[in-house]
Amino acid sequence: MKKDQSLTRRKALMAGAGALGAPAAAGLLTPGPGGEAGPPAAPAPGPPARRPREPSAYRLQPLAGHGPPAAPGRPPVRRAPLLRLSGLGRAMVLTFDDGPDPRYTPDILRTLREYDVRAMFFVCGEMAAGHPGLLTEMAEDGHVVGNHTWSHPLLTRLSRAAVRTEMESTSDLVEEVCGARPLWFRAPYGAWNRAAFQLGAELGMEPLAWTVDTLDWTEPGTRTIVDRVEGGAGPGVVVLAHDAGGDRSQSVRALRDYLPHLLDAGYHLTVPRRHQV
Ligand SMILES: [Zn+2]
Numbered sequence: 001m002k003k004d005q006s007l008t009r010r011k012a013l014m015a016g017a018g019a020l021g022a023p024a025a026a027g028l029l030t031p032g033p034g035g036e037a038g039p040p041a042a043p044a045p046g047p048p049a050r051r052p053r054e055p056s057a058y059r060l061q062p063l064a065g066h067g068p069p070a071a072p073g074r075p076p077v078r079r080a081p082l083l084r085l086s087g088l089g090r091a092m093v094l095t096f097d098d099g100p101d102p103r104y105t106p107d108i109l110r111t112l113r114e115y116d117v118r119a120m121f122f123v124c125g126e127m128a129a130g131h132p133g134l135l136t137e138m139a140e141d142g143h144v145v146g147n148h149t150w151s152h153p154l155l156t157r158l159s160r161a162a163v164r165t166e167m168e169s170t171s172d173l174v175e176e177v178c179g180a181r182p183l184w185f186r187a188p189y190g191a192w193n194r195a196a197f198q199l200g201a202e203l204g205m206e207p208l209a210w211t212v213d214t215l216d217w218t219e220p221g222t223r224t225i226v227d228r229v230e231g232g233a234g235p236g237v238v239v240l241a242h243d244a245g246g247d248r249s250q251s252v253r254a255l256r257d258y259l260p261h262l263l264d265a266g267y268h269l270t271v272p273r274r275h276q277v
Pocket residue numbers: 097098148152187188189
């Protein structure tokens with residue numbers, strides 16, 4: 001019985017991945033460099049898409065706009081956050097927000113370590129300040145530590161100066177603890193504004209949102225979180241989950257379930273790379 005369920009789920013996972021190449025879903029991917037993640041719905045007009053110089057390099061592509069891929073140094077000022085990765089083949093990215101929290105983050109780190117998987121942690125400065133050891137652990141395990149502001153405010157309600165303080169103080173703390181400034185930023189509640197994009201670029205960070213929202217913060221049940229991740233699985237998909245901000249025991253349990261399933265389904269769980277100056 002259990003085996004059958006597992007088999008069905010695996011089939012569903014595989015089917016979900018294949019569906020990305022279908023015209024309806026392919027519209028999510030803009031054609032261009034690194035478009036290997038899925039064919040465009042229609043032939044792109046104009047000159048052929050420029051091929052990435054290094055096919056194995058991790059590249060990012062925004063959903064809207066046609067800015068250049070993430071480049072070393074100061075990133076471009078984007079108008080929309082990046083929602084998924086492209087050019088990674090059958091790869092996915094797991095992201096955990098709002099931590100670190102000593103009640104849940106260590107469990108998540110343990111599971112990732114068990115499967116030798118790297119993920120992204122978008123940390124809040126005020127949480128990180130209280131638990132720098134967890135930040136060190138993330139960095140030492142090869143995870144990417146991203147900036148999720150200091151106190152998790154709604155940036156759209158803050159002055160530009162306040163947004164800067166929220167972002168800069170967090171980057172300063174991450175640098176102090178991990179030895180490197182974060183290269184990625186994520187706005188709390190996914191509420192982006194111009195200041196966030198401009199200041200993020202100024203501080204050397206690319207804005208990363210997500211493709212699949214587990215809505216784990218609503219505590220919908222472990223099973224539901226697992227189903228959302230597996231149902232939304234596909235090449236280049238970025239998954240949003242949380243390791244803090246409330247009772248995250250469901251998120252912790254769900255990871256133990258979906259992570260091995262994703263790996264069994266042939267996904268490579270990875271993190272995007274950017275070259276620091
Ligand atoms: Zn958050």
